[in-house]
Amino acid sequence: MRRAVLISLALGLVLGVIGTVMAMSALRSGPHMTSVLMHMQAFHRDALDANVKANRCASTDNLPHLQVLRMLSNDLEPIFLPVGKDADFRQKASNFRAALDAAIAAPPDDCPSLGAAMTKIDHECKSCHSEFRN
Numbered sequence: 238m239r240r241a242v243l244i245s246l247a248l249g250l251v252l253g254v255i256g257t258v259m260a261m262s263a264l265r266s267g268p269h270m271t272s273v274l275m276h277m278q279a280f281h282r283d284a285l286d287a288n289v290k291a292n293r294c295a296s297t298d299n300l301p302h303l304q305v306l307r308m309l310s311n312d313l314e315p316i317f318l319p320v321g322k323d324a325d326f327r328q329k330a331s332n333f334r335a336a337l338d339a340a341i342a343a344p345p346d347d348c349p350s351l352g353a354a355m356t357k358i359d360h361e362c363k364s365c366h367s368e369f370r371n
């Protein structure tokens with residue numbers, strides 16, 4: 238009787254460890270992380286869009302979102318690759334970073350220039366989606 242209890246406890250412990258390891262590796266990469274990264278990007282992209290619509294276009298309102306987008310874009314390759322056409326993906330990711338770098342180097346300080354920067358950023362989102370998003 239005592240032995241059966243000990244064996245089930247040990248078995249429970251081992252299965253628990255295996256389950257945790259599997260869950261952790263599933264979270265580290267794969268669909269969950271790619272989705273989180275994209276939703277974070279969409280959150281900041283939509284915040285910029287809302288600022289344009291609300292006529293809040295000072296660089297102090299928008300630079301923080303552009304900077305977060307730029308930081309998040311560093312994770313595109315480590316989180317998505319391999320995707321098959323890896324060189325293409327790297328090129329799209331790098332074009333996206335270039336659009337953000339240009340916006341950050343000359344931070345938009347009025348709505349027309351923020352709108353123009355957004356058009357370029359959106360173009361790079363779409364360019365990658367058209368090839369890699371199912």
Ligand code: HEC
Nearest residue numbers: 271272275278279282329330333361362365366369370371
């Ligand atoms: C270099 C490639 C690339 C760039 C740049 C990119 N995306 Fe994506 N995005 C993808 C891929 C691939 C998917 C589909 C895979 C997935 O959803 O996990 C995707 C999916 C998404 C999704 C759906 C996620 C989900 O799980 O529902 C959203 C929202 C999104 N992207 C927003 C954006 C926005 C906004 C930008 C630009 C600010 C952007 N993406 C730029 C590659 C990219």
